[in-house]
Amino acid sequence: MEMSVQTDKPIKDSMLVNIQHKVGKLGGILPPAILIVVAMTIIPAFSSSFWIKAFTSSAVFSLAALGVALLYGRLGLVSLGQVAQLGMGGWVVLRLGHGTNLPFVIVLLIGGIVAGLVGLVAGIPALRMRGLYLALITLMGAGGFQVIVNGTGFPDGGPGFLGRVESGTRSLLARPFFAQTDAAYFRFVIIVVTLGFLFVELHRRTRPGRAWALIRKSDASALSAGVNITLYKTWAFALAGFLSGIAGGLLAGSIGQLDGRAFPASDSIMLFAMTVVGGVYHWEGPIITGLLLRAFPSLLNSWNVDGNIAYIVFGAALLQALITAPAGLAGQLADASRRFFQNRTRPSANEAADSDHKKRNEQQ
Amino acid sequence: MPNISPFIITGLAVGAVYALSGVGLVVLYRACGVLNFAYGAIGSIGALLAWQILEYWDVEILAWFIAIGASTLLSFVYGRYLAPRLAYRDSVVKAVATLGFALILLGIARWYWSDDPRHISFQMDTVGISILTVRITLTRIVAFGSAVVITIGIALFLNNARIGLSMRALANNRDLSALLGIPVPQVETRAWLMSGFLAGVTGLLLADLVRLDAIVLTFMVIPAMAAAVVGRLKSLVGTLVGGILIGLFEAIATPFQTISPYRSVIPFVVATMVILWLQRHKQVALAKGD
Numbered sequence: 247m248e249m250s251v252q253t254d255k256p257i258k259d260s261m262l263v264n265i266q267h268k269v270g271k272l273g274g275i276l277p278p279a280i281l282i283v284v285a286m287t288i289i290p291a292f293s294s295s296f297w298i299k300a301f302t303s304s305a306v307f308s309l310a311a312l313g314v315a316l317l318y319g320r321l322g323l324v325s326l327g328q329v330a331q332l333g334m335g336g337w338v339v340l341r342l343g344h345g346t347n348l349p350f351v352i353v354l355l356i357g358g359i360v361a362g363l364v365g366l367v368a369g370i371p372a373l374r375m376r377g378l379y380l381a382l383i384t385l386m387g388a389g390g391f392q393v394i395v396n397g398t399g400f401p402d403g404g405p406g407f408l409g410r411v412e413s414g415t416r417s418l419l420a421r422p423f424f425a426q427t428d429a430a431y432f433r434f435v436i437i438v439v440t441l442g443f444l445f446v447e448l449h450r451r452t453r454p455g456r457a458w459a460l461i462r463k464s465d466a467s468a469l470s471a472g473v474n475i476t477l478y479k480t481w482a483f484a485l486a487g488f489l490s491g492i493a494g495g496l497l498a499g500s501i502g503q504l505d506g507r508a509f510p511a512s513d514s515i516m517l518f519a520m521t522v523v524g525g526v527y528h529w530e531g532p533i534i535t536g537l538l539l540r541a542f543p544s545l546l547n548s549w550n551v552d553g554n555i556a557y558i559v560f561g562a563a564l565l566q567a568l569i570t571a572p573a574g575l576a577g578q579l580a581d582a583s584r585r586f587f588q589n590r591t592r593p594s595a596n597e598a599a600d601s602d603h604k605k606r607n608e609q610q
Numbered sequence: 611m612p613n614i615s616p617f618i619i620t621g622l623a624v625g626a627v628y629a630l631s632g633v634g635l636v637v638l639y640r641a642c643g644v645l646n647f648a649y650g651a652i653g654s655i656g657a658l659l660a661w662q663i664l665e666y667w668d669v670e671i672l673a674w675f676i677a678i679g680a681s682t683l684l685s686f687v688y689g690r691y692l693a694p695r696l697a698y699r700d701s702v703v704k705a706v707a708t709l710g711f712a713l714i715l716l717g718i719a720r721w722y723w724s725d726d727p728r729h730i731s732f733q734m735d736t737v738g739i740s741i742l743t744v745r746i747t748l749t750r751i752v753a754f755g756s757a758v759v760i761t762i763g764i765a766l767f768l769n770n771a772r773i774g775l776s777m778r779a780l781a782n783n784r785d786l787s788a789l790l791g792i793p794v795p796q797v798e799t800r801a802w803l804m805s806g807f808l809a810g811v812t813g814l815l816l817a818d819l820v821r822l823d824a825i826v827l828t829f830m831v832i833p834a835m836a837a838a839v840v841g842r843l844k845s846l847v848g849t850l851v852g853g854i855l856i857g858l859f860e861a862i863a864t865p866f867q868t869i870s871p872y873r874s875v876i877p878f879v880v881a882t883m884v885i886l887w888l889q890r891h892k893q894v895a896l897a898k899g900d
Contacts (some may be wrong), residue, residue: 496735
């Protein structure tokens with residue numbers, strides 16, 4: 247019985263409750279605050295252009311991973327289509343960026359909202375499904391998007407709805423005036439990503455977060471507690487889509503263009519897999535995911551190691567995470583820090599996630 | 611109106627291979643509840659080994675033997691030693707775990723064989739018959755014939771042999787089956803072996819008919835899943851029909867300039883519609899895991 251009360255422990259652990267316990271209220275926000283300060287000052291000051299680009303891309307993907315983690319960690323829903331939504335956000339941003347004179351931030355928001363609406367529409371049939379069929383239908387959607395965007399390409403300043411240049415020079419989307427250099431754009435990305443994380447955190451601490459926690463336990467318990475399941479599930483899909491759309495817009499703004507072949511369905515699967523490896527119950531998880539997906543291959547590259555080794559490492563990490571550590575690398579990190587602070591009064595993140603899995607299996 | 615008959619032949623052959631892949635996925639899913647994302651990767655390792663053997667010794671029969679053997683072995687290793695550790699998890703977790711295996715195999719394939727363009731050409735390609743000015747190679751005939759024969763053969767076998775009964779029992783309830791004395795690990799291992807065998811065959815055929823590229827073959831599992839979905843992840847004959855139709859539609863769209871670049875969207879559209887159709891009676895709330 248005690249376990250069933252504690253099943254949302256990994257969620258609470260996400261703000262490193264144990265450290266908060268020791269250092270007081272300020273402790274919980276200390277690690278993310280340090281991370282943001284480091285990202286805003288040290289990384290742009292000491293990194294080469296190659297690494298700043300890798301970190302920009304990592305930050306962008308951690309925002310998309312945040313959406314995946316939200317759906318999987320909070321609601322137990324598997325979406326294998328987030329990279330397609332990232333592409334949609336990028337498409338909208340490029341189209342509006344070339345076609346209108348709206349400021350970049352507004353265009354970015356619209357891109358996020360459109361991707362969110364797509365997530366909402368995709369979420370409606372998904373309300374009836376869970377588990378495998380939901381994963382499959384989102385995968386099929388991602389596959390469809392891959393084929394279509396491969397045919398149409400991304401807007402590059404041309405005429406018509408698709409905005410493609412048939413012949414002649416393709417134009418790049420200009421970066422916003424306040425973020426012209428790589429370093430400045432990286433800082434801008436960090437600010438947007440931080441806002442995204444705070445937005446999700448706000449949800450988690452308020453009514454939607456409580457509704458999601460109930461839905462995750464079971465639809466029946468949520469229903470009996472008077473939770474509007476339809477509303478909150480759809481809202482989670484829309485929020486995840488919004489985050490992915492913003493991520494896509496940031497990516498488009500960073501490079502100025504996007505490649506129609508760069509958003510395959512396989513990348514959506516990869517994003518989900520790496521989100522599980524990073525950890526879906528802790529805020530650090532999506533950040534680790536972004537670094538794994540975009541900075542780790544760059545690291546191998548700079549060491550002259552064959553980039554395909556990354557696949558092998560990712561695969562092994564995924565199996566290891568699923569079999570032994572459901573809370574992912576972030577959970578293992580939290581456990582290590584707990585051991586470091588010698589506070590073993592709570593079950594570790596992975597143990598709690600484990601017991602959660604076991605309990606849910608018993609119910610089936 | 612362009613002449614579409616050559617495309618019908620291509621479509622039937624490729625569709626048959628999708629169908630055969632789908633059958634391999636369904637056999638495994640029915641028995642163990644695992645939707646195997648590593649299916650394509652397992653087949654691609656076999657196909658790459660076959661290419662290697664053809665390069666060294668040029669003995670086709672040996673290449674077939676080694677390729678199918680390697681795929682069966684890989685499937686066995688995962689099914690016997692890794693899959694049981696996840697036996698009691700959600701089916702979606704089991705599916706995602708196979709993705710980990712797929713990534714490992716994909717990494718090995720691309721690391722060892724790099725991603726140079728390759729092509730396997732069996733001697734069957736040089737033999738063929740002509741029907742109405744369309745030349746049909748033996749490979750295409752073999753692909754189509756083996757898909758139909760193997761699917762019907764497996765369907766009959768699983769419906770009549772004891773192992774088929776055991777597999778259906780396992781799919782229904784693993785714990786109760788164990789209580790009734792069904793040797794669970796043994797039955798599951800056999801399903802993995804069968805599925806690995808089919809992965810080897812389809813990997814080789816796709817390497818000849820489509821392209822020998824680790825990434826292409828690994829993610830060929832996605833249209834195969836579309837075929838399996840048409841068969842509701844349950845019916846082998848439904849999967850066969852679904853796979854062939856998907857391949858056919860895709861190929862027939864090829865000569866039409868305006869829709870040609872978008873023809874590969876067909877598997878996804880078909881699968882999405884089938885999923886929505888299958889789930890139409892489910893209630894919004896109280897949806898159960900798959």
